[in-house]
Amino acid sequence: ASHLGMPLDYVLLGGLVCIFNRNNGFYFMCLYGFIASHFSGKMSRLVLICGPIVSVACGIWCGFLLDMVIEPFLLLLGKKGYVAKPSTATVAPPTSGDEKSAKAKGKNSKGDK
Numbered sequence: 748a749s750h751l752g753m754p755l756d757y758v759l760l761g762g763l764v765c766i767f768n769r770n771n772g773f774y775f776m777c778l779y780g781f782i783a784s785h786f787s788g789k790m791s792r793l794v795l796i797c798g799p800i801v802s803v804a805c806g807i808w809c810g811f812l813l814d815m816v817i818e819p820f821l822l823l824l825g826k827k828g829y830v831a832k833p834s835t836a837t838v839a840p841p842t843s844g845d846e847k848s849a850k851a852k853g854k855n856s857k858g859d860k
Contacts, residue, residue: 750794754805761804764811776803 758780765773780800787793822828 751797751801754801757808758801758804761806761808761811764807765804776800780804 762777762780765776780797783793783797783800787795787797818826
């Protein structure tokens with residue numbers, strides 16, 4: 748484990764970032780990390796296969812920190828913030844009560860007076 752150096756210290760933090768942003772890449776990273784750590788425990792020369800996953804996890808942590816530091820400055824300079832748009836599948840278009848009652852009675856919405 749000492750062969751991997753300082754990036755090994757940040758693997759756990761990179762994994763925590765991935766837990767809150769799960770996707771298919773995260774699951775692949777977990778599987779690769781588990782397999783690499785298992786086989787490197789069997790033979791010390793196989794620590795080499797832990798290098799890529801350690802560097803990826805460290806890079807995820809460093810990228811997260813960089814985003815957290817730079818984003819407030821970008822917002823001050825005029826970057827638009829993230830605004831979640833409502834899903835169109837769950838939101839029904841608004842209708843007035845008169846149209847509903849006219850359709851229920853089977854009459855024209857303009858009315859027959």
